[in-house]
Amino acid sequence: MKGVLLVNLGSPASPNPEDVKPYLDEFLMDKYVIDVPFLLRALLVRGIILRKRPKESAHAYQQIWWDEGSPLIVLSERMHKKVTKKVDMPVALAMRYGSPSIESGMQELSDKGVTEVLLFPLYPQYAMASTLTILKLAEELQRKKFPHMKITDVPAFYDKPDYIKVLAKSIKTSLEGYDYDHLLFSYHGIPERHIRKTDITKSHCKINDTCCQTPSPAHKFCYRHQCYETTRLVVEELGLPEDKYSLTFQSRLSGDKWLEPYTDVEIDKMPAKGIKNLAVVTPAFVSDCLETLEEIAMRANEDFKENGGENFMAIPCLNDNDDWVAVVANWIKEWAHAETPVA
Known part of the structure; x- marks a missing residue:
């Protein structure tokens, strides 16, 4: 059975410093984001950056936070719901950092009997700190916890x-x-x-x-x-x-x-x-x-x-724009009926 995992960046659980700090720690300690040896990265992030940044970032998040929650999460959920209605297979939503995690998304699909997953990083352009870190984490999780799953990823779609x-x-x-x-x-x-x-x-x-x-x-x-x-x-x-x-x-x-x-x-x-x-x-x-x-x-x-x-x-991002949702749904359908990569 086939299924799809849409993956976006992620967000703190709330715009408060106590929730922003663990989110920033997970994000900045990613070796594909700050690509220096672990000890130096830990010294930089936990010894310097996280002393001031959580409070500053929390203030910034407070400026844009919606009643429903983080704009990125809310908008991703809206897009996810629309895509789900257009395709005939399970579609899960995950974030690289924070919740819902990539592991929980893969588990959700596995629980529904999915053995072939289209991993869809929601980034038009390829980068170490966005696309690559998603692919590497998904590969690691597949190897350790979901060996029955076959993963196909959507390439960067910057020029499609x-x-x-x-x-x-x-x-x-x-x-x-x-x-x-x-x-x-x-x-x-x-x-x-x-x-x-x-x-x-x-x-x-x-x-x-x-x-x-x-x-x-x-x-x-x-x-x-x-x-x-x-x-x-x-x-x-x-x-x-x-x-x-x-x-x-x-x-x-x-x-x-x-x-x-x-x-x-x-x-x-x-x-x-x-x-x-x-x-x-x-x-x-x-x-x-x-x-x-x-x-x-x-x-x-x-x-x-x-x-x-x-x-x-x-100018707003594509968010849950109906035309964009239709494109995503079409790419998923193309993959569902072919063995070649979509996009």
């Missing part, structure tokens, strides 16, 4: 035509009636070393425009290339002129070289360049979360206006 069309349509719909000067594509940031580590050729990635535009097997796992390719395809679909959009990376940590240009730095400069009406879309996420609702819709909005901007629009 039906995804691009849905994303472009969502952006176009949001922008109707909004006379914007510029559309910013803001992607979640990652350390540059992650790009080099996922370069299967061990030589292609130079982290410049040339390597991202030169065909290579490395692109299958290159987050930077995939972000630029998603942007290029959406821009092509929308027919945007070159001077009407740009691409940046957000959510960096200090102490490391992260992908540039930085979202906050570029947004602060825009009003002085004559950009008074800005729209921002965040295509690294399919569900609105802390990084989109607090970092972009609130903080970036405030900074933009403090620097002379007039109007700011944060």
Whole structure:
């Protein structure tokens, strides 16, 4: 019997520091997120970061928390329910960090008699700290606790035509009636070393425009290339002129070289360049979360206006958009009737 496991990032159980701390510990102690030796990671996370970050993060979560709970969890649950109604097989929902866990999702499917699982990381672009950590944990759980299960994963879908069309349509719909000067594509940031580590050729990635535009097997796992390719395809679909959009990376940590240009730095400069009406879309996420609702819709909005901007629009993620749900359901159906990978 076949079944599906949708996997998103996760969220603290509440926006209070006592719940945010264990969530951050699980997240930051992941060797695919902070990829340094365990003792150094523990010293960094538990000895330094977790002394202040839980209180700061809790305050940020409190700004965006809904009555129903964490926006990311609520939106993922809504999407999950809609997908379940469109496919004729069990569909479970899990989070890489926090609850419901990947193990509980696999157990739910196993209890229903599922032996073939389509593992669906809800990330359009491939990255160590998102896609890879989900795949590795699922593989480990399958080996140790669910040996009867066969797992097939959905590859990064950053350039798939039906995804691009849905994303472009969502952006176009949001922008109707909004006379914007510029559309910013803001992607979640990652350390540059992650790009080099996922370069299967061990030589292609130079982290410049040339390597991202030169065909290579490395692109299958290159987050930077995939972000630029998603942007290029959406821009092509929308027919945007070159001077009407740009691409940046957000959510960096200090102490490391992260992908540039930085979202906050570029947004602060825009009003002085004559950009008074800005729209921002965040295509690294399919569900609105802390990084989109607090970092972009609130903080970036405030900074933009403090620097002379007039109007700011944060375009919602795909969330439980019916067109997006239909695409996900179709990919699942394709997998159910074939032995080849979907998407």
